Amino acid sequence: MSLEHALLGFLSYSPMTGYELKQHFDQSIYHFWNANLSQIYPALSRMKEEGLLTMEVEHQEDRPNRKVYTITDAGREALQRWLVTPLPPGQVREAWLIQIFFAHFQSNDEIVSLLEARMDAMRARLAVCRTEIQAAIDQNAAQSGVERASQLWQITLDYGIAHYETQLAWLEQTLARVRKLPPLTPPKP
Amino acid sequence: MSLEHALLGFLSYSPMTGYELKQHFDQSIYHFWNANLSQIYPALSRMKEEGLLTMEVEHQEDRPNRKVYTITDAGREALQRWLVTPLPPGQVREAWLIQIFFAHFQSNDEIVSLLEARMDAMRARLAVCRTEIQAAIDQNAAQSGVERASQLWQITLDYGIAHYETQLAWLEQTLARVRKLPPLTPPKP
């Protein structure tokens, strides 16, 4: 469901190929969604069958042909309907917290290592938001007629930034806390 | 992978049935993981085949028989190994942010509605963390010999709480921001 509507969303800006859609995913919404080409291509076919899109082949000599998809009126309607449909909030799913939860037989240092690895990853993600994704949004915002849209793009990016900042703050605090735990005494069963 | 190791984790505390494991999932780690019975039961079978668990049937007259699973030495080893294996950080995946990202043709009020619905859901989740899950942790922490473990349980719960608080803070701020956007002028295509 979500993938299809994200595709419709980008195609409501302009017609594109699956390959180009993938690039938009990676450049603009990577902070809250992603998709593989192997998902995108069949999704586009399906949506064409459903009448949400039309497709035209652009022949190329040196490269594979481009299949350019265009959103139909039915597609726009489906998109607008979905956009105001409240979604059930998703489950939080953080596998690495399972590791923390059951880490009582790991030494403080081992736990600290896990947290530090996580912190490195979160710092990197935060940096991507602040530089690359911000740049992509700024660049698209420079077009005319996208004032309202670009406010919303920025709002989602600020979500991502706040998310990673929270992660880092929690990690800092947790590192201090774990370092102060009484050391693991005897047995590693 | 993660499901299996969460099961091993709980079974490292004591032998249990799948049904009981499901209850522990819901009571203790719901803030970062969940699983259905229809996932848990076949996972337990598989893990038994792999020698990570043993199983004994307790016959009951009035209820279905209980299949009590016990972790083996191999299971404990597999768990300890996994617990220190760094996991690749998962993708953020927030379908409702797709709705915000493409909401430029929705009115400010419609966007506000989406945000308010989300806020209600997040408030409810936060309350569950603060009351029910906190209570479950406190109760288990009252046993002897779990001092170290219960610190870690609390650390993961504090993650959940921080997460939902960030959501709510961002939602507050975003609500204000959206209310101040110039109203949507003409066309709802």
Added chain:
DNA sequence: ATATAATATATCAAGACTTTTATAGATAAG
């Protein structure tokens, strides 16, 4: 200069993981 990688574009198959739904049946609680 030559080897390697990346870009541009699309398809397909396999498998991993999750959710949904149905089935079963007895007791206890509202």
Added chain:
DNA sequence: CTTATCTATAAAAGTCTTGATATATTATAT
């Protein structure tokens, strides 16, 4: 009288990830 609890199984459908297959051009690295 209806719903919830207790316990387990299984089929189906949905979603996502991984990896293989093709192929020409351009860029990077050694």
